[in-house]
Amino acid sequence: MRCPFCGNVDTQVKDSRPAEDHVAIRRRRFCSACGGRFTTYERVQLRDLVVVKSNGRREDFDRDKLERSIRIAAQKRPIEPERLDQMISGIVRRLESMGETDIPSKTIGEIVMESLARIDTVAYVRFASVYKNFQAADDFDKFVSELRPDAKIEE
Numbered sequence: 312m313r314c315p316f317c318g319n320v321d322t323q324v325k326d327s328r329p330a331e332d333h334v335a336i337r338r339r340r341f342c343s344a345c346g347g348r349f350t351t352y353e354r355v356q357l358r359d360l361v362v363v364k365s366n367g368r369r370e371d372f373d374r375d376k377l378e379r380s381i382r383i384a385a386q387k388r389p390i391e392p393e394r395l396d397q398m399i400s401g402i403v404r405r406l407e408s409m410g411e412t413d414i415p416s417k418t419i420g421e422i423v424m425e426s427l428a429r430i431d432t433v434a435y436v437r438f439a440s441v442y443k444n445f446q447a448a449d450d451f452d453k454f455v456s457e458l459r460p461d462a463k464i465e466e
């Protein structure tokens with residue numbers, strides 16, 4: 312797994328344990344090149360989802376991108392990390408169980424907003440205000456940078 316800080320591919324697993332009531336395996340990783348520490352999750356993927364953007368372009372659903380945008384919106388809010396993880400897993404499970412492989416990006420944004428609204432108003436408002444400017448959040452990377460231009464995701 313490539314180090315998100317320096318790009319080195321030689322990272323080591325320091326610790327593995329079940330997470331989210333055994334739905335995932337949480338691995339703590341260490342980068343021997345820069346000393347960076349990060350966490351990865353291993354999960355069953357029920358189906359390969361494709362995001363359909365409003366311009367008709369399609370790309371593989373990327374859980375990490377979704378997670379990044381949610382974590383930035385929730386930054387420094389008093390939300391238990393476990394709760395956020397569960398929320399993200401819940402969103403992905405909802406998407407997977409919609410019965411369609413192709414999911415409009417708009418639908419994803421709406422589900423995220425609905426879920427965030429339930430756990431934290433500030434995080435919801437942050438996400439929603441940026442999301443609505445982007446119409447359908449077509450470009451998640453751009454979306455994330457707009458959400459918080461100099462944001463660093465904390466562990």
Ligand SMILES: [Zn+2]
Nearest residue numbers: 314317342345
């Ligand atoms: Zn590194």
